[in-house]
Amino acid sequence: EAQVTQNPRYLITVTGKKLTVTCSQNMNHEYMSWYRQDPGLGLRQIYYSMNVEVTDKGDVPEGYKVSRKEKRNFPLILESPSPNQTSLYFCASSLGAISNQPQHFGDGTRLSIL
Amino acid sequence: KQEVTQIPAALSVPEGENLVLNCSFTDSAIYNLQWFRQDPGKGLTSLLLIQSSQREQTSGRLNASLDKSSGRSTLYIAASQPGDSATYLCAVDSYGQNFVFGPGTRLSVLP
Numbered sequence: 001e002a003q004v005t006q007n008p009r010y011l012i013t014v015t016g017k018k019l020t021v022t023c024s025q026n027m028n029h030e031y032m033s034w035y036r037q038d039p040g041l042g043l044r045q046i047y048y049s050m051n052v053e054v055t056d057k058g059d060v061p062e063g064y065k066v067s068r069k070e071k072r073n074f075p076l077i078l079e080s081p082s083p084n085q086t087s088l089y090f091c092a093s094s095l096g097a098i099s100n101q102p103q104h105f106g107d108g109t110r111l112s113i114l
Numbered sequence: 115k116q117e118v119t120q121i122p123a124a125l126s127v128p129e130g131e132n133l134v135l136n137c138s139f140t141d142s143a144i145y146n147l148q149w150f151r152q153d154p155g156k157g158l159t160s161l162l163l164i165q166s167s168q169r170e171q172t173s174g175r176l177n178a179s180l181d182k183s184s185g186r187s188t189l190y191i192a193a194s195q196p197g198d199s200a201t202y203l204c205a206v207d208s209y210g211q212n213f214v215f216g217p218g219t220r221l222s223v224l225p
Binding site for chain 1: 148157212
């Protein structure tokens, strides 16, 4: 089954404790992206990747890091999480940025930073 | 900077009604526009994708139109059903790299 898998689904942690949210897709997609969703602000793009070893900032990259060492994986790293990063996070993938193919989304990761 | 808005923010209709959701964007230089559905606690499901060269796309009871010059798209849902209750989001693909989402329309279809 074609899917985007995020882990963990839920996480409560404390300020400053490094964490990684994993994202994996099994569709051989080139394009992957991370979003955060906040009430009243909607979905905002954090980082995206056009292909392996190619990443770029979205609209709200501050406080986040990403890497794309393999095509299927695109982890989101919070090196020193802060309470303002409490949010619902989504990973998405598509065949390619200019492929005119729809994005597929994971089920989301709800992060709470205390 | 691209900005996307959606009207109305929320909508409640009786079952069987036809309805229209609206999406507006400020920069017409888009690659495509997508409509998504989001159920509570779930991810987004792509409903329709309209390329910048297209005027509309249809899937079952859904029809989406695009007027790039005026910066508008509409999602038409025919014969609404309670199972259509969800939040509907539009997103524009600017330059094939950066996706900007609207805030969504929360739809309730009452039996």
